[in-house]
Amino acid sequence: MAEEAPRFEEALVELEGLVQRLEKGELPLEESLAAFERGVNLVRHLTQRLAEVEQRVEVLLKTEAGRLIRRPLEDEEQ
Amino acid sequence: MLRAGRAPHILSVSELAQLLRSALDAGVGTVWVAGEISNLKRPASGHLYFTLKDDRTQLGAVMFRSAAQVLVFQPADGMDVVVRARADLYPARGALQLYVEAMEPRGLGALTLAFEQLKARLGAEGLFADARKRPLPRWPRAVGIVTALHGAAIHDMRTVLARRWPAAAVVLRPVRVQGRGAAREVAAGIEDLNRLADVDVVIIGRGGGSLEDLWAFNEEVVARAIAASTVPVVSAVGHEVDFTIADFVADARAPTPTAAAALVVPDRIDVVGALARAETGLRGALARRVGQARERLVALDRRLGDPARRLRDLMVRVDELGTRAGRALARRLAWDRRELAALGARLERGGPVARLRGAREQLEAATGRLGFAAAMRVRHALDALSPLACLERGYAIVRRGDAAGPVVSDAAALKAGETVALVFARSRARARVEDTEG
Numbered sequence: 325m326a327e328e329a330p331r332f333e334e335a336l337v338e339l340e341g342l343v344q345r346l347e348k349g350e351l352p353l354e355e356s357l358a359a360f361e362r363g364v365n366l367v368r369h370l371t372q373r374l375a376e377v378e379q380r381v382e383v384l385l386k387t388e389a390g391r392l393i394r395r396p397l398e399d400e401e402q
Numbered sequence: 403m404l405r406a407g408r409a410p411h412i413l414s415v416s417e418l419a420q421l422l423r424s425a426l427d428a429g430v431g432t433v434w435v436a437g438e439i440s441n442l443k444r445p446a447s448g449h450l451y452f453t454l455k456d457d458r459t460q461l462g463a464v465m466f467r468s469a470a471q472v473l474v475f476q477p478a479d480g481m482d483v484v485v486r487a488r489a490d491l492y493p494a495r496g497a498l499q500l501y502v503e504a505m506e507p508r509g510l511g512a513l514t515l516a517f518e519q520l521k522a523r524l525g526a527e528g529l530f531a532d533a534r535k536r537p538l539p540r541w542p543r544a545v546g547i548v549t550a551l552h553g554a555a556i557h558d559m560r561t562v563l564a565r566r567w568p569a570a571a572v573v574l575r576p577v578r579v580q581g582r583g584a585a586r587e588v589a590a591g592i593e594d595l596n597r598l599a600d601v602d603v604v605i606i607g608r609g610g611g612s613l614e615d616l617w618a619f620n621e622e623v624v625a626r627a628i629a630a631s632t633v634p635v636v637s638a639v640g641h642e643v644d645f646t647i648a649d650f651v652a653d654a655r656a657p658t659p660t661a662a663a664a665l666v667v668p669d670r671i672d673v674v675g676a677l678a679r680a681e682t683g684l685r686g687a688l689a690r691r692v693g694q695a696r697e698r699l700v701a702l703d704r705r706l707g708d709p710a711r712r713l714r715d716l717m718v719r720v721d722e723l724g725t726r727a728g729r730a731l732a733r734r735l736a737w738d739r740r741e742l743a744a745l746g747a748r749l750e751r752g753g754p755v756a757r758l759r760g761a762r763e764q765l766e767a768a769t770g771r772l773g774f775a776a777a778m779r780v781r782h783a784l785d786a787l788s789p790l791a792c793l794e795r796g797y798a799i800v801r802r803g804d805a806a807g808p809v810v811s812d813a814a815a816l817k818a819g820e821t822v823a824l825v826f827a828r829s830r831a832r833a834r835v836e837d838t839e840g
Binding site: 333346347349370379392 | 573687690
């Protein structure tokens with residue numbers, strides 16, 4: 325997953341906040357519309373991310389000097 | 403050696419001892435003997451000294467460090483054991499002594515006893531206390547796994563993690579999970595994974611097996627590593643019936659590696675459901691917000707409908723409604739339509755059209771009212787703040803120079819012959835100062 329993408333958790337918290345603010349009905353119309361759009365975009369973005377993301381599987385190895393190395397796990401190692 | 407008729411052969415003490423030792427060796431040799439341990443001593447040398455006894459007899463015994471250190475359980479006074487030992491004379495004190503090479507508890511397997519002993523000791527230390535258990539993270543960035551590189555455990559865990567929550571990375575720290583040294587490797591694996599910043603939870607585990615197979619997970623070094631871990635540790639060793647020391651110390655225990663994987667990540671299906679519910683909430687809230695605006699408009703209509711106000715409103719406001727509000731309304735409507743079109747296009751792309759049609763129709767129906775209501779609201783707000791309302795009533799603003807010049811609030815600031823701008827509600831004029839007073 326790209327590093328610049330917000331963490332899932334943060335995006336969900338933001339989404340929850342948007343729904344709550346919109347549900348209170350206190351936002352001016354334009355802000356309501358903006359919150360709605362932002363929320364719908366987040367839903368789309370997160371749903372898409374979940375649909376597209378592929379699990380990264382790494383193996384953690386230790387050199388004789390005690391240094392840790394992470395590298396992708398090759399499936400033939402399985 | 404002693405023969406009649408000859409002077410007795412006299413032995414030295416050492417010779418006799420040597421003779422006895424040979425006789426013991428030839429006549430008794432290495433035997434298995436059952437008894438109860440008492441008077442156990444464990445000096446710094448690491449050798450074990452104790453008395454092995456039954457109800458009538460006791461014999462001194464020693465178990466040298468090389469033999470004692472491979473015991474998985476802790477011998478203790480009162481324990482019934484079977485030992486493999488050689489009987490020998492300890493020449494310096496002339497004492498008969500058992501040299502113990504191996505020891506097993508009686509009645510109970512050595513491993514079972516060791517398990518019970520360690521469990522009691524760590525339990526007394528508080529390592530199993532509920533208060534020590536840390537909650538598992540809801541959204542781990544990476545899941546650390548300490549298990550064998552090959553085998554069903556890692557395969558099962560990867561399958562479940564990929565299905566439920568592929569957004570989390572999996573970091574496998576391969577170790578041997580049985581045999582000599584396995585416990586140290588598992589402990590080191592937990593420590594290594596703790597050094598990775600994105601690993602928010604660690605699973606240690608292996609498939610089921612005999613008590614011997616699972617033994618690494620019953621060793622103190624693993625228990626200590628779990629307790630020292632800064633991230634929560636889930637223990638997943640064997641099947642339902644097998645409990646290990648690791649299970650007791652871990653923050654959560656799963657009966658199988660598969661169950662552990664399901665424990666540490668959310669399920670994508672649930673999250674997609676929650677996202678869909680959030681979207682429904684957004685749509686409902688927006689529709690209600692538009693409804694509010696509409697109600698305000700209806701209330702405004704009623705006020706306009708009041709005959710006494712109507713006349714005044716007609717006189718004062720019809721003109722503006724025809725011009726400023728009209729322009730604002732037009733702009734607002736155009737803006738709303740553009741936004742709606744863009745939103746509609748996104749929604750179209752994003753999901754099943756049928757599901758969205760209702761919401762969109764609702765939005766479209768609301769948009770006309772929305773634009774008008776917004777224009778009205780904006781106008782009221784401006785009226786309250788703006789001098790335009792005064793200008794409507796016939797006042798004008800005097801500015802020095804032209805309409806962009808500073809506002810003149812005192813004639814003393816002006817000189818005869820100077821040019822000023824007179825700003826009216828919807829027009830302006832240029833004028834020249836004839837004279838000033840005051």
